[in-house]
Amino acid sequence: RLSGQDAHRDHGEAAGVSRRSRNAHPLTDHAANERLARFERLVRGRFDAVVPTLKAIGTLAPTDDLAERAASMARAELGVALPAELFESAWITGLDMRRLYAVTMAETIHAVAAETHAFAGTESDTMTGFLLECGFHAVDISPCSDGRLKGVIRSILRLPDDAVRSRKAYAGAMFDVEANVRRWIETELLRFREGSPVPPSAGTRYLKIAVYHWSRSDPDYEGCAAHGSDQRAAAAAALSRLRELREAVENSFFCGASIDLLLIGVDTDTDAIRVHVPDALGDMDLDRYVDNLDLYRQTIDDDVTTARMRVHRAIEAASADHPGGPPHEGMRRLIATLLINNLSQIDYVRSTWGERYPDVGHAEAFISVGDGFEEFQVRNLAYFVFLQTVEEAATDLDVGIGLFQRRPERRGLPIPIAIHFRYDRRVPGSRERAIERCVRVRSAIRARYRDLCAAGLLACDMSIQERTFSSPIEVIEAP
Amino acid sequence: RLSGQDAHRDHGEAAGVSRRSRNAHPLTDHAANERLARFERLVRGRFDAVVPTLKAIGTLAPTDDLAERAASMARAELGVALPAELFESAWITGLDMRRLYAVTMAETIHAVAAETHAFAGTESDTMTGFLLECGFHAVDISPCSDGRLKGVIRSILRLPDDAVRSRKAYAGAMFDVEANVRRWIETELLRFREGSPVPPSAGTRYLKIAVYHWSRSDPDYEGCAAHGSDQRAAAAAALSRLRELREAVENSFFCGASIDLLLIGVDTDTDAIRVHVPDALGDMDLDRYVDNLDLYRQTIDDDVTTARMRVHRAIEAASADHPGGPPHEGMRRLIATLLINNLSQIDYVRSTWGERYPDVGHAEAFISVGDGFEEFQVRNLAYFVFLQTVEEAATDLDVGIGLFQRRPERRGLPIPIAIHFRYDRRVPGSRERAIERCVRVRSAIRARYRDLCAAGLLACDMSIQERTFSSPIEVIEAP
Numbered sequence: 001r002l003s004g005q006d007a008h009r010d011h012g013e014a015a016g017v018s019r020r021s022r023n024a025h026p027l028t029d030h031a032a033n034e035r036l037a038r039f040e041r042l043v044r045g046r047f048d049a050v051v052p053t054l055k056a057i058g059t060l061a062p063t064d065d066l067a068e069r070a071a072s073m074a075r076a077e078l079g080v081a082l083p084a085e086l087f088e089s090a091w092i093t094g095l096d097m098r099r100l101y102a103v104t105m106a107e108t109i110h111a112v113a114a115e116t117h118a119f120a121g122t123e124s125d126t127m128t129g130f131l132l133e134c135g136f137h138a139v140d141i142s143p144c145s146d147g148r149l150k151g152v153i154r155s156i157l158r159l160p161d162d163a164v165r166s167r168k169a170y171a172g173a174m175f176d177v178e179a180n181v182r183r184w185i186e187t188e189l190l191r192f193r194e195g196s197p198v199p200p201s202a203g204t205r206y207l208k209i210a211v212y213h214w215s216r217s218d219p220d221y222e223g224c225a226a227h228g229s230d231q232r233a234a235a236a237a238a239l240s241r242l243r244e245l246r247e248a249v250e251n252s253f254f255c256g257a258s259i260d261l262l263l264i265g266v267d268t269d270t271d272a273i274r275v276h277v278p279d280a281l282g283d284m285d286l287d288r289y290v291d292n293l294d295l296y297r298q299t300i301d302d303d304v305t306t307a308r309m310r311v312h313r314a315i316e317a318a319s320a321d322h323p324g325g326p327p328h329e330g331m332r333r334l335i336a337t338l339l340i341n342n343l344s345q346i347d348y349v350r351s352t353w354g355e356r357y358p359d360v361g362h363a364e365a366f367i368s369v370g371d372g373f374e375e376f377q378v379r380n381l382a383y384f385v386f387l388q389t390v391e392e393a394a395t396d397l398d399v400g401i402g403l404f405q406r407r408p409e410r411r412g413l414p415i416p417i418a419i420h421f422r423y424d425r426r427v428p429g430s431r432e433r434a435i436e437r438c439v440r441v442r443s444a445i446r447a448r449y450r451d452l453c454a455a456g457l458l459a460c461d462m463s464i465q466e467r468t469f470s471s472p473i474e475v476i477e478a479p
Numbered sequence: 480r481l482s483g484q485d486a487h488r489d490h491g492e493a494a495g496v497s498r499r500s501r502n503a504h505p506l507t508d509h510a511a512n513e514r515l516a517r518f519e520r521l522v523r524g525r526f527d528a529v530v531p532t533l534k535a536i537g538t539l540a541p542t543d544d545l546a547e548r549a550a551s552m553a554r555a556e557l558g559v560a561l562p563a564e565l566f567e568s569a570w571i572t573g574l575d576m577r578r579l580y581a582v583t584m585a586e587t588i589h590a591v592a593a594e595t596h597a598f599a600g601t602e603s604d605t606m607t608g609f610l611l612e613c614g615f616h617a618v619d620i621s622p623c624s625d626g627r628l629k630g631v632i633r634s635i636l637r638l639p640d641d642a643v644r645s646r647k648a649y650a651g652a653m654f655d656v657e658a659n660v661r662r663w664i665e666t667e668l669l670r671f672r673e674g675s676p677v678p679p680s681a682g683t684r685y686l687k688i689a690v691y692h693w694s695r696s697d698p699d700y701e702g703c704a705a706h707g708s709d710q711r712a713a714a715a716a717a718l719s720r721l722r723e724l725r726e727a728v729e730n731s732f733f734c735g736a737s738i739d740l741l742l743i744g745v746d747t748d749t750d751a752i753r754v755h756v757p758d759a760l761g762d763m764d765l766d767r768y769v770d771n772l773d774l775y776r777q778t779i780d781d782d783v784t785t786a787r788m789r790v791h792r793a794i795e796a797a798s799a800d801h802p803g804g805p806p807h808e809g810m811r812r813l814i815a816t817l818l819i820n821n822l823s824q825i826d827y828v829r830s831t832w833g834e835r836y837p838d839v840g841h842a843e844a845f846i847s848v849g850d851g852f853e854e855f856q857v858r859n860l861a862y863f864v865f866l867q868t869v870e871e872a873a874t875d876l877d878v879g880i881g882l883f884q885r886r887p888e889r890r891g892l893p894i895p896i897a898i899h900f901r902y903d904r905r906v907p908g909s910r911e912r913a914i915e916r917c918v919r920v921r922s923a924i925r926a927r928y929r930d931l932c933a934a935g936l937l938a939c940d941m942s943i944q945e946r947t948f949s950s951p952i953e954v955i956e957a958p
């Protein structure tokens with residue numbers, strides 16, 4: 001296992017944490033972990049550099065060439081271009097650090113989004129094929145909007161982005177049943193009308209996954225804010241929302257229509273998942289699950305074959321004593337794959353940070369509002385509020401603003417809000433309407449948080465993007 | 480033609496207008512006109528009685544039995560029960576006429592909605608069958624939200640309510656393309672998955688109709704407010720929105736998916752329609768139409784057979800000189816039916832009111848907000864704003880509020896806003912979410928029109944209703 005240990009050392013060094021001597025898990029995908037580490041360093045590093053660089057710019061003497069010196073410092077350290085007008089009246093009033101911060105954060109968001117397109121999933125065909133083999137023609141995942149779950153698809157579950165039909169996040173994973181039914185209908189029509197990805201005769205299913213979360217080390221304070229940090233309440237709420245969706249689908253289109261469900265929990269300290277294994281009828285139980293951190297510990301000294309076998313046995317054990325019996329084989333294969341994928345992530349977190357993440361609590365850099373950037377799937381990078389209007393999502397937004405205001409290290413800094421909507425170039429007027437929506441949502445945010453805005457403590461940035469995967473970010477400039 | 484004239488006389492008398500001696504149109508459906516007259520008298524009469532009755536109540540002496548006397552007057556004249564607490568402190572402060580008006584209007588809305596369920600369409604099976612014969616498995620109509628078009632389905636086009644897939648109104652008929660694509664997708668899935676109403680092999684089409692309007696007698700002031708009373712601009716905007724929808728459908732689901740379009744204009748003085756006849760490719764032209772008031776005049780002295788023949792000839796003439804040729808036969812049959820249906824309405828308006836309606840301009844009794852009441856399809860009864868959030872529909876709502884504020888006879892009266900949403904009992908939580916939406920929209924209205932509310936000049940009423948046709952209105956009481 002020398003090569004594995006080497007890889008860990010390099011990785012630990014580069015991320016700037018102390019080197020740890022330990023064994024890797026036998027099922028860890030080291031190449032994927034290295035790719036992920038590079039991606040996270042690229043993204044996180046850019047945001048982490050903002051405050052130190054601006055502090056350094058703040059110490060520059062207000063000489064005539066201040067704008068040039070600041071701009072070259074920003075270019076070198078942050079890779080962004082700062083407009084000269086930010087420095088024009090610095091000799092009279094001093095630098096407007098709040099504006100400087102807001103502009104820098106917006107520029108960083110745009111720059112990082114553009115640079116990380118290259119990291120977009122490449123294995124999606126293989127995964128889509130595997131999902132079809134498991135009997136699923138579509139997988140739709142709704143995690144909680146908590147920033148610590150921002151990496152749930154790419155890191156925690158290790159799924160390629162475009163193998164997932166939808167990944168809209170909601171506070172407490174309380175996804176919109178009506179919107180989900182509509183998405184299911186669209187998927188059904190593609191199947192019936194176009195035979196895409198497979199015709200109905202293939203007998204495949206639509207899979208809806210909800211992801212709740214808790215904190216192992218500080219369960220009463222660092223769990224899911226939307227459920228008062230009550231792990232069981234969070235799991236129960238997500239489970240009943242899943243059941244509601246299935247009932248809605250079964251009732252709306254009677255002829256045998258149904259969907260498969262899966263409930264997954266994430267320990268945000270370690271990124272270890274807990275998969276609630278469904279029974280043969282597709283129903284789940286709060287107490288019937290496989291805990292992947294236990295599994296990780298039990299298999300750490302195994303060889304590859306034994307470890308794999310134990311994963312499959314754990315799934316069987318979780319449904320063994322249940323009268324309904326185990327779920328269909330495809331579901332068992334999918335769960336095994338998710339657990340094995342997640343073992344790599346547990347290993348990644350342990351090798352990089354040790355027992356748990358240093359940032360157990362909230363440390364988001366900005367609030368992402370609207371349709372969300374697929375480019376920023378990095379833990380604790382953004383608090384995400386999926387919304388079409390502020391009116392409907394006001395509570396979620398209030399929670400996010402509150403989280404930022406309560407962080408002492410952010411005192412005096414404006415809260416960066418990145419408003420982002422996607423459009424469909426096949427639909428006439430869709431791009432114009434996305435722009436209108438950006439401006440409308442910004443007005444509503446400014447109206448709701450009038451005092452924060454007036455004090456310069458809230459800064460909105462607007463952008464749109466075509467719906468096709470990895471299309472460029474288009475920045476919206478409006479007065 | 481004695482019977483026809485008799486019917487007209489009765490009708491004119493009952494509606495309280497002067498008797499006119501004239502011939503009826505040979506194609507007029509007198510039974511339908513009488514039914515419609517009864518329905519309109521029932522609805523309109525109830526609302527028209529509110530102000531006179533309240534004025535009379537206002538003149539009652541503030542004796543101990545004021546509450547009883549007022550309540551019995553309200554019961555007798557308006558058919559509603561007024562709560563005694565409205566009169567309790569009348570001996571100290573006088574009657575709170577604004578509150579009394581707001582409560583009476585809300586009660587009247589609930590009572591009339593309940594009573595008019597009986598009038599819901601009974602001929603829908605015949606019409607659905609006819610539409611299928613014409614080659615349409617779904618007909619979706621978007622009129623302007625102007626109150627003068629409130630009767631467009633039931634009166635102007637004489638279509639049974641549930642033969643129409645959707646009839647959501649938007650300011651200027653500027654319907655939501657994305658929402659329409661979703662509705663089209665749902666309809667498609669029913670066709671593909673359930674063979675409902677007919678399987679795809681039947682080769683039928685989805686028909687989208689947009690309805691714009693103008694005022695023949697006062698075109699520059701009483702036309703469509705959303706298009707600056709410019710008839711041609713209103714027609715052009717509706718036509719391009721129709722084309723956008725077709726393009727969106729054609730681009731989203733490639734394998735030959737498309738829809739049929741139809742553009743209809745309404746002269747709100749006479750309810751006469753103008754149908755823009757599509758060519759063989761389904762495209763329309765602003766200048767190629769059949770004007771039904773012309774047709775009415777040309778055929779008034781014909782016998783039934785000749786009149787029918789002239790309607791069909793007018794449709795042929797409208798596409799005769801067009802290189803594309805006439806539309807498919809089903810479309811021609813549908814247009815003929817709509818024109819003939821509308822001849823009854825023209826006759827109804829002329830026999831009741833003469834050359835044109837006495838209320839050429841706005842005379843709405845309340846603003847209907849949300850999903851809209853299917854029960855209130857009476858001209859100029861309600862200004863309708865279809866919305867899910869105030870945030871997205873603020874402009875439409877501002878227009879409506881402005882129209883009420885500018886009417887001198889309403890000075891000092893609160894503007895009644897009836898917030899109404901529908902739910903789907905097949906979807907768990909749908910009813911609770913409809914209630915939440917009522918309360919959320921009311922809060923947003925109160926926030927947007929804070930000053931009006933504070934002055935007691937805006938009164939919100941909330942209700943929900945199951946989506947099934949003619950289900951009961953459920954009033955929402957909330958602080």
Ligand SMILES: [Zn+2]
Nearest residue numbers: 007008033351
């Ligand atoms: Zn590693």
Ligand SMILES: [Zn+2]
Nearest residue numbers: 144146172224
């Ligand atoms: Zn949460």
Ligand SMILES: [Zn+2]
Nearest residue numbers: 486487512830
């Ligand atoms: Zn008549």
Ligand SMILES: [Zn+2]
Nearest residue numbers: 623625651703
């Ligand atoms: Zn209009």
